[in-house]
Amino acid sequence: MNDFALIWEWLSFAVRWVHVVTAIAWIGSSFYFIALDLGLVQRPGLPKGAHGEEWQVHGGGFYHIQKYLVAPASLPEHLTWFKWESYSTWLSGFALLAIVYYAGADLYLIDRNVLDVSAPAAILISIASIGLGWLLYDALCRSSLGKSDTALMLVLYLVLVAMSWGYTQLFTGRAAFLHMGAFTATIMTANVFLIIIPNQKIVVADLKAGRKPDPRLGQQAKQRSLHNNYLTLPVIFLMLSNHYPLAFGTQFNWVIASLVFLIGMLIRHYFNTVHARQGNPHWTWAVSAILFVVIMWLSTAPQVLTGERRASAAEERFVASAHFPAVRNTVLGRCAMCHAAEPGFEGIGTAPKGVELETDADIAAHAREIYLQAGLSHAMPPGNLTAMTEDERRLLVTWFKEAR
Template identity: 40%
Template structure:
């Protein structure tokens, strides 16, 4: 399973799957409890918002320390998306049905008693609005390995999700501001953009140092040995993921830049480091490529 990164948590796939499902269930239960406990009280929305931020922060830390990076990002996004779906299934639609049934029954109904369904439905709908951009970010994150392979990936995940919620607040409040019913929304957008800019700065790649003059040159035989042990499983005779085959000299020559990028720059491969490539072996590939990727 792509959930497991043995360098972080060496557990059985079935255990990893069970824990991942637990993330979805526990977040929904705690979020729903917070909404029911504080949602209709004074400053309830602010209290629930702070609690949700805390839950997402904790979940981001746990997921990124327990699971493979790319799986952790998707898992936190799926966790929030599950809450969005549950809001619709358990609160928004049932409440709406009760109100419509009472109003179309032809019998006298208590408008005050029915109002609570509208309040709860609106609250959950608003929450879903703020969840939208964080979930979209999580969905797209797997295309950008520099995010989920970063040393502080959980911080990047949380900050980007928080920035998404702030930017969403800007769009929510903008219309009301033009009508004179809401405060200026631009501070939310500004803070969101600043957070994204901070993430971009944090992700700036460090320059790749040229190999020391006294270091012995890395031969293709050394690189080939690394490829045999770490890469042939998915890029050999029996399997060629993405059409990349590295058990032939011509394939290595064609994909030399890709090997360098994936193994030493983005460090995305091997996937979840399933074949346990070492740091020294990554450096061999880097030195070989920088020296001209010569194939003896």
């Protein structure tokens, strides 16, 4: 198996799968502990130092859970630390970012009509923005602003809005959304790695040594955990955003990303309130629905023309290939009825994944996907509805291999 593109595609698939699995583990445990913490009840007879308890039923068994704000008088030998779910999610996510967006920078990361830079420069901008994002966030949390959770959250939201706009001025719409996810997830994982876990370890060490733990450590960790709580749902959307071209491929994509953060936070607030037994704020769903309608409208609002996309050297080779005229006829006859600005296939309103294959430039820009989806495999056309022949598939393979 010596086809590099095929091997790379399978590597991308494997890392993406790992990323999804670890994200489920992290977000699942996060959701559980948030609900558990908010549902704790203070009852008479609790052990000394216990803040609250909860009885739960699952899988045919009963669970009795008690929470200590600091720690009980004696700690067990073994403590389970919930940290690797977060670390693994970030590591696999960054690996996926490198495999898809850094290795395929000319196709997925750079839009030369937005910012004409080389691939190495775009990658450096990407990495620097993610790292600087954490430094800015951490500085705000440690400043006097951090004494007010509400004021801090408002300022942090404005930072997220600014970053949403900024990324759309640097990268493709698809990459901008993924970078907002990476930017936010880095803050969340750094909170765990640099604040929450280290603070907890200091508290445990102080208790074992007979020292009184500094209460500020717990307060700081709780504040960072609160931020992670409200950022969870927006991160899930941004992680999956490459499936939604109507969100990232529009003129107002940065506004849409900003509204997605609001919707995620509102829904999170609803569940937090219900789990804390403090009411049932149905208004959050109504506001979320209104914001979603606004997003729908923004996704189809008239766009400002930005000129034709500049082709890369690789794309020019694909067009210059002797096989290209036959490839063009195949793609236009078998694929373009769906992959078009105005699809002609019944039931399809927009081009799947935003991939349009109507011009030479379109076909060249998506040569790799055409090769993998319709050449090497029969994934496209779906169910071979347009009756693409084996000869046509072999043509696509030959064209790609000779021109790349």
